Amino acid sequence: MTQTTTKLMAGMAAPIFQSPDLFDRPINLADYHGRWLLLSFYRNAACALCNLRVHELIAKYPEYEAKGLDMLAVFESPRANMGQYVGKQDAPFPLIADPEARLYDLYGVETSESKVQATMAAPDGQARVQAAAAAGFALTKEEGSNFYRIPADFLIDPEGIIREAFYSDLIGQHLSLEVIDEHLRTTVL
Numbered sequence: 001m002t003q004t005t006t007k008l009m010a011g012m013a014a015p016i017f018q019s020p021d022l023f024d025r026p027i028n029l030a031d032y033h034g035r036w037l038l039l040s041f042y043r044n045a046a047c048a049l050c051n052l053r054v055h056e057l058i059a060k061y062p063e064y065e066a067k068g069l070d071m072l073a074v075f076e077s078p079r080a081n082m083g084q085y086v087g088k089q090d091a092p093f094p095l096i097a098d099p100e101a102r103l104y105d106l107y108g109v110e111t112s113e114s115k116v117q118a119t120m121a122a123p124d125g126q127a128r129v130q131a132a133a134a135a136g137f138a139l140t141k142e143e144g145s146n147f148y149r150i151p152a153d154f155l156i157d158p159e160g161i162i163r164e165a166f167y168s169d170l171i172g173q174h175l176s177l178e179v180i181d182e183h184l185r186t187t188v189l
Contacts, residue, residue, distance in 0.1 A: 007108040008165045014039070014156045015106045021094035022082050027072065030160075036069040037156040038180060041109045043149045045077035045085035045097075046142035048132035049172035050151065054089055055135055060177065061092050067184045068158075074098050076146050085142070101146070109152045110167065116148050119171040128172040155183060 008015075014037075018028045029037075040057075042050035057064075057071060064071070071093035075082060079097040086095060098104060119125045129139055141147070153175035155164035163183055166175035 007110075007167055008154070008162055010162055010165055012162050012165075014154065014160050014162050016160075017103055017106060019096050019098065019103065021096050022079060022087055025094070027094055027096060029072075032070055032072075032156070033160055034158050036067075036158060036184065037154075038064075038069060038071045038175070039074070039107075039154040039156060040071070040174070041074045041104060041107060041149075041152045042086075043076065043147075043151060043171065044142045044145035045075045045082045045087070046140040046145070047171070048137040048139045049128055050075070051086055051089065051137040052128075052132040052135050052172070053151075053174050054086055054091060055137070056177075057093070058089060058091055064180075064184070065092075069180070069184060072096060074103050076101050076104060076149050077142060078144075081142055081145070085140070101149075104149070107152065107154065108167075110150050111146060111148045112150050113148045115150050115169060116171060118169070122170055125170070125172075132172075155180060157183075 016029045021027050054073060074096045076098055078099045082095055082097050151168045151174060153166040154162050157163050164175055164179060
């Protein structure tokens with residue numbers, strides 16, 4: 001079960017969307033014009049590896065916010081599940097529930113059973129799961145979720161242009177913090 005999608009690339013305009021966040025506040029991508037934005041698509045709200053990445057971004061948030069970077073995190077989960085899992089982290093950036101995968105389709109985020117299986121078979125697959133567990137995120141199956149969704153990250157510049165389009169090959173892979181730091185370092189706000 002692999003879903004073929006049209007992937008976005010660096011240099012393309014980021015597709016604009018509107019969606020409520022976890023607390024029903026309106027989010028409009030156009031409102032981020034003038035600031036850098038890290039738009040991250042995760043698997044589901046219960047995904048241990050996704051929760052670990054959110055945890056890492058929460059720790060970096062004060063530094064990134066001071067450098068002009070905002071963040072949005074999208075999960076293919078119903079709002080109720082978000083509160084039960086990732087919402088418990090009290091992220092300082094908006095979390096968006098997208099159970100119908102409307103935003104995933106807009107950004108070409110794929111579904112791949114083979115990539116999920118490859119993650120578990122990879123030498124560092126279990127190490128990733130253990131690292132998530134050590135941080136307090138247990139491997140949990142979210143009922144009704146798309147278990148085969150693969151994460152993706154988009155670094156969008158202040159003009160709304162995608163500067164990095166990162167489509168993961170394995171669960172737990174994300175755009176590196178070093179790449180984000182480099183973009184922010186070379187930008188004068």
